[in-house]
Amino acid sequence: MSFFHTHMLLPFVERERHAGLARRMREISRFERMSEKDQRAIQQQRLQRILTHAYNTVPFYRQRFDDAGFRPSDARVDRPLPLPALRRDDLRDGGQSLLSNAFQLKDLRQAGSSGTTTTPVQFHRNIEALRNKTALQFQLNAWANYHAGDSVMTLWGAHRDLAMQPSWRWRLYEETLLRRTSAPAGFLSQEILERFRERYQKRRPKVLYGYSTILAAFASYMQQHGMDHKPEVIIATAEVMNDTNRQLVESVFGSKLFMHYGSRDTGMICAECSAHQGMHFHPWGCYVEFDPVRETSDGLAYRILVTDLLNDGQPFIRYDTGDCAILTSQPCSCGRWFPTASKILGRVSDGIMLANGGMVPGVSVGNHMSQLGETFRAIAQVQFVQKTHEHVHLRYVVKDKSPLADQELQTICHAIDSLANHRMEWSLEQVADIPRERSGKIRLCISELPSSDTSIANSTPELLAQSRT
Numbered sequence: 001m002s003f004f005h006t007h008m009l010l011p012f013v014e015r016e017r018h019a020g021l022a023r024r025m026r027e028i029s030r031f032e033r034m035s036e037k038d039q040r041a042i043q044q045q046r047l048q049r050i051l052t053h054a055y056n057t058v059p060f061y062r063q064r065f066d067d068a069g070f071r072p073s074d075a076r077v078d079r080p081l082p083l084p085a086l087r088r089d090d091l092r093d094g095g096q097s098l099l100s101n102a103f104q105l106k107d108l109r110q111a112g113s114s115g116t117t118t119t120p121v122q123f124h125r126n127i128e129a130l131r132n133k134t135a136l137q138f139q140l141n142a143w144a145n146y147h148a149g150d151s152v153m154t155l156w157g158a159h160r161d162l163a164m165q166p167s168w169r170w171r172l173y174e175e176t177l178l179r180r181t182s183a184p185a186g187f188l189s190q191e192i193l194e195r196f197r198e199r200y201q202k203r204r205p206k207v208l209y210g211y212s213t214i215l216a217a218f219a220s221y222m223q224q225h226g227m228d229h230k231p232e233v234i235i236a237t238a239e240v241m242n243d244t245n246r247q248l249v250e251s252v253f254g255s256k257l258f259m260h261y262g263s264r265d266t267g268m269i270c271a272e273c274s275a276h277q278g279m280h281f282h283p284w285g286c287y288v289e290f291d292p293v294r295e296t297s298d299g300l301a302y303r304i305l306v307t308d309l310l311n312d313g314q315p316f317i318r319y320d321t322g323d324c325a326i327l328t329s330q331p332c333s334c335g336r337w338f339p340t341a342s343k344i345l346g347r348v349s350d351g352i353m354l355a356n357g358g359m360v361p362g363v364s365v366g367n368h369m370s371q372l373g374e375t376f377r378a379i380a381q382v383q384f385v386q387k388t389h390e391h392v393h394l395r396y397v398v399k400d401k402s403p404l405a406d407q408e409l410q411t412i413c414h415a416i417d418s419l420a421n422h423r424m425e426w427s428l429e430q431v432a433d434i435p436r437e438r439s440g441k442i443r444l445c446i447s448e449l450p451s452s453d454t455s456i457a458n459s460t461p462e463l464l465a466q467s468r469t
């Protein structure tokens, strides 16, 4: 752990997110060293605290708890909360009634839900929550031996590649002081992957941190084009990583991968430990319930319902993340009792392929949707189906029959065109619902291109596998 980074640099330069970082990390470490009994007792206290706070200061929950005849003092961490799940529709429709009146709006920070969800929403967090979530993420990184100040290259789904042509200030801070190298993959092509390869070879990062499908594409590119440096740590996040991609990444880079699970809505809440026997939900940050949904070929799938123990500004109580987990009851050899998923079934997305071989990764489409912010007022859900290299079919669910819907659809199509830097042909279809697939997966983007047409699919085995089935 770099004392300089956690005690001085980050809390000073990025104060909003990192004030008190070292103290917060010490608190989480202390929690992790406690006995299971004490950890469960603390989780119980924290659960009752957030529920009481929600009841006292959030009109939406006061109503909801009263309707259910539920009192926060009745909550127990060993049984389900007798309350309805909080859905994305509730977030979108509830507006200000979901915010805690203990805060002024100016003291809350707005963000958009992330990844490849078909239902983008906006939500708020108080600054303490932001700082505690950041500290928890640092702690989960530390499980993988990734510490503040370690050199890292991040492969993520940003829109434009601003960071590929950084200013000298950005370079000094990001690259020299923080040792972070950015590889933003809002759009992927052989040329962009080659730029990533050059950066990687030059910076020789200890840690490779990235969105699952982008990591897989990069691994495949590196396998074909060669490298003379291996990272010590690989962390994959934001999307489900299938077994084929995982094996590819691990064999190309020569080390075991750590899967992290979370979202912008909840923050990072779940991670693989160094025993690699599953992913642990961290009880300091959340109380998770698992609601059985259906049998799958991997076992019984459960909906993941998260009660966020950190966000007082807009409490999330029994929040339906839209993802499912397969659980394991085998104790992990690391000794943690934390709820453990052997697999997360959830966000999976094909990319949108262009005839010139470029691709917009599905996770970048999702991120871009969430950045549209307030756009989604009349449109409740979207799903993109690529029919040909030129033609994308947009399925959508309308929440309100308002003239806004047409405008919003236009904005969405235009956003994808701008991401791809190409004008696609669009067809639109209103549907009643966008269902989860039998496998338990929800897909934002579906490719109907034959596998021979998915030129970059050679670099993303997941796409290749999906287009074959």
Ligand SMILES: [Zn+2]
Pocket (backbone or CB within 6 Å): 273, 274, 275, 276, 277, 280, 332, 333, 334, 335, 336
């Ligand atoms: Zn473990």
